[in-house]
Amino acid sequence: MQPSAITTSGLTKTYASAFGRKKIHALKGIDIEVAQGEIVGILGPNGAGKTTLLKILLGVVSPTSGSGTILGKPLADEEARRRLGYLPENHRFPPYLTARQTLDIYGRLSHLSDSYRKERIPLLLEEAGLGSWIDTRVGKFSKGMMQRLGLAQATLNDPDILVLDEPTDGVDPVGRREIRDRLRILKQRGKTILINSHLLTEIELICDRVAIMNKGLIVRAGSIDEIASEGTGWRIQCRNMPLELDIKRFSAHIEDGNAEQTIILEAGLLETLNALIDELRSHDVTIVSVERHRKSLEAGFLDIIDKESANV
Amino acid sequence: MKTQFESNLDYQQGMFTSLGGSLLLTFRELWAMRLTQGILFVSTLAWILLAFAMNLDVVEGSLAAVRIFGLDTGADEMVKDAATGEWVRQAMSVDKFVIGISSFVFGAAYFLGTLLGLFATMPLIGGFLEQGRIDLLISKPLSRNRLLSGHLLGVWLTVLALATYLIVGVWIALSIKTGLWLPRMLLSIPLIVVMFGVMYSVIMTLSIVTRSTGLSLIMTYGLIFISAVLTAHEQITVVLSPFAKGVFMTFYHVFPNFVEVVVIQSQLVMGEAVASWYPLFSSIAFGSVMYGLGYIWFNRRDF
Numbered sequence: 001m002q003p004s005a006i007t008t009s010g011l012t013k014t015y016a017s018a019f020g021r022k023k024i025h026a027l028k029g030i031d032i033e034v035a036q037g038e039i040v041g042i043l044g045p046n047g048a049g050k051t052t053l054l055k056i057l058l059g060v061v062s063p064t065s066g067s068g069t070i071l072g073k074p075l076a077d078e079e080a081r082r083r084l085g086y087l088p089e090n091h092r093f094p095p096y097l098t099a100r101q102t103l104d105i106y107g108r109l110s111h112l113s114d115s116y117r118k119e120r121i122p123l124l125l126e127e128a129g130l131g132s133w134i135d136t137r138v139g140k141f142s143k144g145m146m147q148r149l150g151l152a153q154a155t156l157n158d159p160d161i162l163v164l165d166e167p168t169d170g171v172d173p174v175g176r177r178e179i180r181d182r183l184r185i186l187k188q189r190g191k192t193i194l195i196n197s198h199l200l201t202e203i204e205l206i207c208d209r210v211a212i213m214n215k216g217l218i219v220r221a222g223s224i225d226e227i228a229s230e231g232t233g234w235r236i237q238c239r240n241m242p243l244e245l246d247i248k249r250f251s252a253h254i255e256d257g258n259a260e261q262t263i264i265l266e267a268g269l270l271e272t273l274n275a276l277i278d279e280l281r282s283h284d285v286t287i288v289s290v291e292r293h294r295k296s297l298e299a300g301f302l303d304i305i306d307k308e309s310a311n312v
Numbered sequence: 313m314k315t316q317f318e319s320n321l322d323y324q325q326g327m328f329t330s331l332g333g334s335l336l337l338t339f340r341e342l343w344a345m346r347l348t349q350g351i352l353f354v355s356t357l358a359w360i361l362l363a364f365a366m367n368l369d370v371v372e373g374s375l376a377a378v379r380i381f382g383l384d385t386g387a388d389e390m391v392k393d394a395a396t397g398e399w400v401r402q403a404m405s406v407d408k409f410v411i412g413i414s415s416f417v418f419g420a421a422y423f424l425g426t427l428l429g430l431f432a433t434m435p436l437i438g439g440f441l442e443q444g445r446i447d448l449l450i451s452k453p454l455s456r457n458r459l460l461s462g463h464l465l466g467v468w469l470t471v472l473a474l475a476t477y478l479i480v481g482v483w484i485a486l487s488i489k490t491g492l493w494l495p496r497m498l499l500s501i502p503l504i505v506v507m508f509g510v511m512y513s514v515i516m517t518l519s520i521v522t523r524s525t526g527l528s529l530i531m532t533y534g535l536i537f538i539s540a541v542l543t544a545h546e547q548i549t550v551v552l553s554p555f556a557k558g559v560f561m562t563f564y565h566v567f568p569n570f571v572e573v574v575v576i577q578s579q580l581v582m583g584e585a586v587a588s589w590y591p592l593f594s595s596i597a598f599g600s601v602m603y604g605l606g607y608i609w610f611n612r613r614d615f
Contacts, residue, residue, distance in 0.1 A: 015614075058451040061614040081453040088451075092444040094337070096344030105340075108333030109452040109459075153448075 005161050005192035006034040006057060008068035008075075013052050013061065013216075026052040028216040029066070036160070039183065039193040041203035043301055044213035050196045051089060053213070054163050057194070058086055071160060082111065085159035087150045089166045089196075095139030099130055099149055102138055103156055110157045120156065128152040129178065143170030151179060155186070162186060162193045168202050180206050204228075204297040212301060214308045228300040233265040234273050237288040238280060245283055250276045264293055330454040334462020335469075341439065342470045347432040351425070351474050358417060359481035366489065410486050410494065411582050417482050418500040418581060421475065422574055426508050429471055430515060430532055436467065437516055438525035446615045456611050464516070464603075468509055475504045499580045503573065506592070510568050510599035511536065517606035520613065538563065539570040568595035 011030040016023050026049045034040050042050045055061040057068065059076025073080035093102045100121055107117040125134050128148040133141070138149060147170060154162055167183075168176045176199075183193060183206050197203055203210060204224055211221040220227060233252075241261045247254070250272055255262040263280075265273060273290070280287065342348050393400050440446065440463055449459055479501050487493045511532055518528035541548070542564045549557045569591035579586045 055447060055614075058447075060447045060450045062612075078453045078455065081451060084451065084453075086448060086451040088444050088447050090444045091448055092442055094341055094344070094439065094445075097340060101340065105333050105337050106448075106452070108336065109330050109449065109454060111330055111453060 003036060003072065004033050004069070005036045005038070006032065006068070006070055006194065008032050008053075008057075009066055011053070011056060011066035011068060012064045013049070013056065014064045025216050027056070027063070030216075030218055032211060032218065032221075034192060034194060036192050037187065037190045038209060039187055039195065039207045041207035041210040042194065042196045042213060043200065043203060043210055045305060047215075048213040049216045050213055051165055054165055054194065054196055058084065058163060082157065083160040085154035085157060085162045087147075087154040087162075087164045087167055089169065091146070091150050093138045093146070093149065093153075096137060098135045098137055099125055099141075100134050102149065103153055106153050107156050112157055117156075124152045124156060125149075127182070144172055144175045147171050147179070148175065151182065160191060162191055164193065164195045164197075166197055167195060168197060168199055176202060200296075200298040200301055210297070212304055214305055219308050220304050224297055227304070228294055228297050233293050235289075235291050235293040236263040236265065236273075236276070236280070237261075237290075238263060239286040239288060241280070241285045242283055245279070245285075247276065247279070250279070252276060260288060330452070331458055331462045331465075334449075334454075334459050335466045338436065338440075338463050338466025339470065341436055342433070342466065345432055345435065347428065348470065348474070351428065351432075352477060355474070355478035355481060358478065359485045362413070362482060362485040362489065407492055407494075410490050410492050413486060414482065414494075414497050414500075415578055415581050418479060418497070418504075418577060419574060421478055421500070422504050422507070422577060425471075425475060425478070425504060426511060426570075427533070427536070429474075429508050430511055430529065433467055433512065434515060434525045434529045437463075437519045437528075441519060441523060441525075441615075443615070450615060457607060460607060460610050464512075467512060468505065471508045472501070472505045475501050475508075479504075494583070496583055497581050500577055503577050503580070503592075507568075507570060507573055507595065510595045510602075511570065513599040513602035513606065514568075517602045517609065520606055520609045535567055536570050538567055539572065542567065542569060543571045565594060566598065568598045570595065 008030055011027050012025070013027040014023050014025050030049075030053055032053075042053065044050050052061060056063050057070060057075060059081065063075070068075045070077065070080040071083055097105065103121045103124065104117055107121065112120075122131070122134060125131055128151065130145060130148060130152070133145065138146065141149065147167065151164070151167060154164065162183075168179055171179060180202065183195075186193060187206075195203065195207065207224060209221065209223050210227055211218050212227070213219065238261050241254075241263075247263060250265060252263050252265045255264050263276070265276060277287065277290070390399050390401060392398070440449075450456060452459075479498060483494075483497050514532040514535060515525070515528045518531055519525050522528065542560075545560065545564045549560055552560060572591035573595060576586050576589065576592055
């Protein structure tokens, strides 16, 4: 069995205002385990504690309590950080440095040797599509180019674990696809990737598992399919449905009302499906097809967050 | 399967690679700020003016004439005649002239250089602590102490280079012109760098604590203003109540004596015995405490 790349146990973080009058509980006990070679997405609304969690893993923020390990070493351990790559949200590279100088300085800070940096930097920038911009000051770069440079910086030390905070923020669809492809290549190389992103379609396309955070807690974790199919129902394609037929009592609704109607049954119970079919058939409705209705990750995510908010 | 890069991945051991990265970042940023080039330009103008535009006629150890851009500016000084008690005009001695010029240039370098230097480096610490940059720097495999030390070392070394460029240039130009070589004048260099360092400790620490570089600069300039008032402590405390005098003298001992240190500089340049080193040492003590607090806060702070 592969050892865990990242583990945390009971991580909490409380921010106190000046003089400690107001306290904000950013994390309320986070337990996660990420296996080596996995791509895990961290999802959650603004203020859920996602960035705080990532920063604690990197040693940028200290936890109030709890513990964790990165590649078997304690959080914030310098040796473990050698094997980490990080792309912060809204990262700012000094605008007066060229792309080459930027990577060179961050490579030095990661203890990379002169020869390695000299060989690796032009190749990485070429891969990032910045080959012809290598000696251009980054102050002239667009947001998308800055993101690609940021990703090149994060992978400069060929890290075992990559922590990406909004990696596709401000990147156009073509650039996003390039970043996705790059992340897939890194996964094939056995890298562990932790992504925080608001773009759920991106997460859906590249992540193996997701953890949904809300108000400082992980409220759900699992594979994309598990999250997306949670609470899913049935999709019934039918014809000749009378307008007066009331299907709301089955928690069902009509998606479109042309020649063929599609009825979406939100609750996934088989008994409800059969009862609805009986009702439809008793009104001479023609059933064309019945299939499982799978939600998008976004719909699944929103359902979970809505339920969590309703429970509070 | 190992990739080409994985097989070539090569680390450099020792503290100097990562420290060098932090140092290089600071140097590059300071150079990118045009003020550094501006100070170099003004310094170059100062010693070019002394080297080429000023002509001195020295006759038997006294100045017969001083000409700037060919215009006679006079080389006399007023002295009291011991016999008659009247003020009379006589030729200035070369060493007095050199000391006078040096005191002016080095005094200006001390005040203007430090004030401009603090102003120039304010955005530097602001940029260093900026969200999106400091978190990335801290995520690198080097301690926060080493990261901050690289930044500080970069600032200090730049100020040392700028002060050395100005003062050594002026000293060489004057010495060649007059034939009088007074190495003690170079003691201004460490004094300027040390006092800049003391005042920078305030900007650095307050910026880390408050995350407002503007406020930090105002506080630092405020301390320099207070130090000007504290310089007159002997005259002011005479008219104060015992309690007010106690408060005033506490300020005098606690706060840096930035303005009073210029007296030490002047005495060193003139070759006089330094009357009191206390203003310098108390200022260094203040700076050390501020740096200590800055390091502690930097290590504990969440970014």
